[in-house]
Amino acid sequence: MFKFSNFSKFAAASVLSLGTLVSVAYADHSWGGYHWARTANPLTLKLGDNVSTSWDSYLALASSDWSLSSVLDTVVVAGTSNPKNCRATLGRIEVCNSKYGSNGWLGIASVWTNGEHIVQATTKLNDSYFVKPAYNKPEWKAFVMCQEVGHVFGLNHQDEDFNNPNLDTCMDYTSNPLSNQHPNQHDYDMLDTIYAHLDSTNTSSQTAFSQGASDVVNHDDPKSWGKSIKNSADGRPSLYVRDLGNGKKVFTHVIWAD
Numbered sequence: 001m002f003k004f005s006n007f008s009k010f011a012a013a014s015v016l017s018l019g020t021l022v023s024v025a026y027a028d029h030s031w032g033g034y035h036w037a038r039t040a041n042p043l044t045l046k047l048g049d050n051v052s053t054s055w056d057s058y059l060a061l062a063s064s065d066w067s068l069s070s071v072l073d074t075v076v077v078a079g080t081s082n083p084k085n086c087r088a089t090l091g092r093i094e095v096c097n098s099k100y101g102s103n104g105w106l107g108i109a110s111v112w113t114n115g116e117h118i119v120q121a122t123t124k125l126n127d128s129y130f131v132k133p134a135y136n137k138p139e140w141k142a143f144v145m146c147q148e149v150g151h152v153f154g155l156n157h158q159d160e161d162f163n164n165p166n167l168d169t170c171m172d173y174t175s176n177p178l179s180n181q182h183p184n185q186h187d188y189d190m191l192d193t194i195y196a197h198l199d200s201t202n203t204s205s206q207t208a209f210s211q212g213a214s215d216v217v218n219h220d221d222p223k224s225w226g227k228s229i230k231n232s233a234d235g236r237p238s239l240y241v242r243d244l245g246n247g248k249k250v251f252t253h254v255i256w257a258d
Helices: 006-015 053-066 138-151 185-194
Strands: 043-050 072-078 093-098 105-114 117-126 227-231 237-245 248-256
Touching: 043 053, 053 072, 053 093, 053 138, 093 138, 105 138, 117 138, 138 248
Parallel strands: 043 072, 043 093, 093 117
Antiparallel strands: 105 117, 105 248, 227 237, 237 248
């Protein structure tokens, strides 16, 4: 697999800035440099298991794949959320599935930030589509699970054209995910860049971020997601941001059904 040169890593780092979305070459796919704060390497993040048995193997696979990174590990733990509303839990990622309705999206990841740091996140898989023959396939489930979990680490898509050749990564939009079920080396290199420094705090154990009722994202209502700030190649929004005030924001990544 392709490795970044030292120059490429320097170039990637130079284009990352707080609050600025970057879209350069394939491997420069941070969404603004947002990251979990950590005091040691690697960072261990908890993935809350709020999924049914039909999704457990895909959550385990995504956890295993992303833990191959040199800068972060993930561990699947018991969930704390009702899968239907999938409420966020401070310091961790809640992963949920349910029949969320024919609202257009296959998967959605919402990521809460305080300044430049991620403090909590949710990932939802929409069984209203995954029960249909077009999407009720292992490759589709692995692809969407891997991608939505990847977003909560600070990764954007490497490519957002559904119809060009696959890049062999789950962070690539595709109409045929057979070869796009796992991260690739570009993803791991990008994580190395995003998490190249240590912080004075660890947001995976933080307890100071207050999520009020007005901060909850209603995934049935795109108006709740805030402002669209990035579109995929087909013109549909792929990333939204909602300003919660006092330096806090929530970003929502969406992958739409065909």
